[in-house]
Amino acid sequence: MQGLVAYGTYVPYWRLDRQRIAEGLLTPAGRGTRAVASYDEDTTTMGVEAARVALAAAPEGVRPHALYFATSAPAYADKTNATAIHAALGLDRAGFAADMAGAVRSAFAAVGAALDGSRPTLVVLSDTRTGLPGGADESGGGDAAAALLFGEGPVLAEVIGGADASEEFLERWRLPGDDHSRVWEERFGETAYVPLAEQVWTEALKSAGITPDAVDHLAVCGVHSRAARRFVAGAGVRSEALRDDLTAVIGNSGAAHLGILLAGVLDQAAPGDTVAILQIADGAVCLLLRVTDAITGYRERRETAHTLAAQIASGRTDLAYPTFLTWKGQLHREPPRRPDPTSPAAPPSLRHEAWKFGFTGSRCVNCGTRHLPPARVCISCGAVDQMVPERLADAAGRIATFTVDRLAFSLSPPVVAVVVDFDGGGRIRCEMTDVDPATVAIGDRVEMTFRKISTANGIHNYFWKARPAQGES
Amino acid sequence: MASSGIRDRVAIVGMGCTNFGEHWDKGADDLLVDAATAAFDSAGVTKDDIDAFWLGTMGSGISGLTLSRPLRLDYKPVTRLENMCATGSEAFRNACYAVASGAIDVAMAIGVEKLKDGGFSGLVVSSPPSDGTGAELTAPALFSLLAPAYSNKYGVDPDEMKEVLTRIAWKNHYNGARNPRAQFRREVAKETIACSPIMAGQLGIFDCSGVSDGSAAAVIVRAEDAHRYTDKPIYVKGLSFIAGPAQGAVSNDYDFTTFPEIVRAAEDAYRQAGIDDPRAELAMAEVHDCFTPTELVIYEDLGFAERGFGWKEALAGTFDLDGELPVNPDGGLKAFGHPIGASGLRMLFECWLQLRQEAPPERTIKSIAAGRKLALTHNLGGSPGECVSFVSVVGSEPAA
Secondary structure (H helix, E strand, O other), X not given: OOEEEEEEEEOOOEEEEHHHHHHXXXXXXXOOEEEEOOOOOOHHHHHHHHHHHHHHOOOOOOOOOEEEEEEOOOOOOOOOOHHHHHHHOOOOOXXXXXXXXXXXXXXXXXXXXXXXXXXXXXXXXXXXXXXXXXXXXXXXXXXXXXXXXXXXXXXXXXXXXXXXXXXXXXXXXXXXXXXXXXXXXXXXXXXXXXXXXXXXXXXHHHHHOOOHHHOOEEEEEEOXXXXXXXXXXXXOOOHHHEOOOOOOOOOEOHHHXXXXXXXXXXXXXXXXXXXXXXXXXXXXXXXXXXXXXXXXXXXXXXXXXHOHHHHHHOOEOOOOHHHHHHHOOOOOOOOOOOOOOOOOXXXXXXXXXXXXXXXXXXXXXXXXXEEOOOOOEOOOOOOEOOEEEEEOOOOEEEEEEEEEEOOOOOOOOOEEEEEEEEOOOOEEEEEEOOOOHHHOOOOOEEEEEEEEXXXXXXXXXXXXXXXXXXXXX | OOOOOOOOOEEEEEEEEOOOEOXXXXXXXXXXXXXXXXXXXXXXXXXXHOOEEEEEOOOOOOOOHHHHHHHOOOOOOEEEEOEOEOHHHHHHHHHHHHHHHOOOXXXXXXXXXXXXXXXXXXXXXXXXXXXXXXXXXXXXXHHHOHHHHHHHHHOOOXXXXXXXXXXXHHHHHHHHOOOOOOOOOOOOOHHHHHOOOEEEOOEEHHHEOOOOEEEEEEEEEEHHHHHHOOOOOEEEEEEEEEEOOOHHHOOOOOOOOOOHHHHHHHHHHHHHHOOOXXXXXXXXXXXXXXXXXXXXXXXXXXXXXXXXXXXXXHHHOOOOOOOOOOEOOOOHHHHHOOOHHHHHHHHHHHHHHHHOOOOOXXXXXXXXXXXXXXEEEEEEEEEOOEEEEEEEEEEOOOOO
């Protein structure tokens, strides 16, 4: 049976301090922060970033043959979003990428399918969660992504038990196209959910042949925090085994939260520890895992900047509430007197898929010069069609020159534009994101990140931007 | 480079240029009729005397009909062409070659742009369908990339750099204030320029050329026929046009402190014209100051200043109206305005006025009276790293 061999998370750069909501709407004081996807991010781009972190630490030779993408906020309907993630990761065309989209519970559908499958599978969980201004979903939600790679190899945590329960009732729902979800009275959800959580908890422990006090880490997520709190209070685990659900710092990241909490536990757990993950959403699901010795080597192999704690700690908390509302589509601002962004055309986007999504340029086999975008005629030696593809998505570089464009259209002006010279050759002029414009300087180290450049005419224009290099000093 | 050129084989015998600016009351048709008519009158010809037309416009019309329809031309050949901001100059270059070849006796080069009907701020260019991966930066942003690179390379402090850029804008406004055809006809205080709202990088609104409507035209004949039309023809000494390999966008070698396309075009044009020392030999230059850092880099690329010293020359006033080598005595793109297709011909129009000593006294340059007889025009299209460039040299006397 295959198991979890790598994982990664992505917590976006921005945090909204809940106090900003209170100040803006003159409501009672808020506490803590929530993670916010930037104006150029959606569930697809965040999923790509989490998956890159997971794949960077994947065991030698393990490449996903299947990719399942779970989210409650798909960027497109009637079109698979997982294929964009698949392309951005530069995975082989011979593979299966599909969405399990619609609800927070979809996350466990993806994990379950991967565990039941027989080929290396990458599960990408990504979500953006918000609601109407002033509501609990707005302040309590969070945006984040996680990726879990299942396959043969040194498994980081073995499944030792689990249980599922399904129930149909109206506790939380949203009509397609609506910008916010609706919820029934909170006490009703609590009454309905707690028995479901208790049922899967009891069955899961029984399936593993353990008692609650044998559990070293219990993490609970889902759609109903009040029900979760009441379940946890009666779960019977040792108090030191209760794991923080992180909602105070990043909010509840919906479908992603399962992966976020599991990653947080695995970042800390010792070999031999028993881990319980329980999700409350349209029923309940519980998974019991035992951490293996492989976790030690895995943690040593990973970049420090890739740990969940580092990602949470590097967030920027000065996001203004009106900016948050603008990004979430709740505040319509006067645009500049400039044309709308143009949308990409389908045929050139397909012809250039490896470039647009995979950031794959070309290298001249005659003289070694790199070309971004890929070219047929070498800029240095003039050789024609003597190129091999070269993916530079994970290359780092330095800023050769830059500017701050205050005229260009953006949901978050001004646009920072940089010319990047990559280590080992190659240059691109592109936007820079997740950076304070005042701090950009020639020579700064940058890396690439997959983003949504714009959305126009019903088309999301995905491409890569530069961002400050993570984990480099 | 093997272009042997057409030195002194053709001459301009008439020119016309509309006022540049916001012509809410005129369309491209009207501007073309105004410029063409002025050029016909200047040369003492009628439209029927012109054998072929070259029309430059980036986006104010397609095909030769854009000109033949408003002028009601009598079944004449009209070539419509585009080469970004060098469009007007390209119309001129191609018309000159047609006359030099002997295929055409009398040609007109005319350029027009009607930008103010678009309703947007700044320049808007429509592009063919794409994969969406090109960074959609505005023109000021693209050219503002020059400033930090130049500062960094030559150790010019950013505040000093701002002073240099401000000085260039101030000079061009000073000149434009002495030009009744210019879009902006008033001097602007340096403090106003320096404190204007930032568009991109270090560039404020006063560092950017004017978005305007306008048209300009020239009548071109073989040099031996020129005196039939005027006592003071302006001879074409050299014409060069370069489309670069766009190397700077992909190659780490390009450092954003020069335009190799300008350097190559200048070398070619100087060789054709027999110029060894442009700073000493030229009476004036009309250069493509689309943004102030562009003009700074142009000084060095055209050989008017040593590498890394253009900024000091700018501050010293070398290129002022009364300086050693006046640059943009008509106000340049900055103050005269920049209707794309017309700009190259507008530059020639100033050379035409100055070399013939017909410029208004308040902006007459001293170098002509001092005996210099050559003038240069220069255009640039695209952005640092990937552009096209044009350089011409014209003169008031044929070589002895």
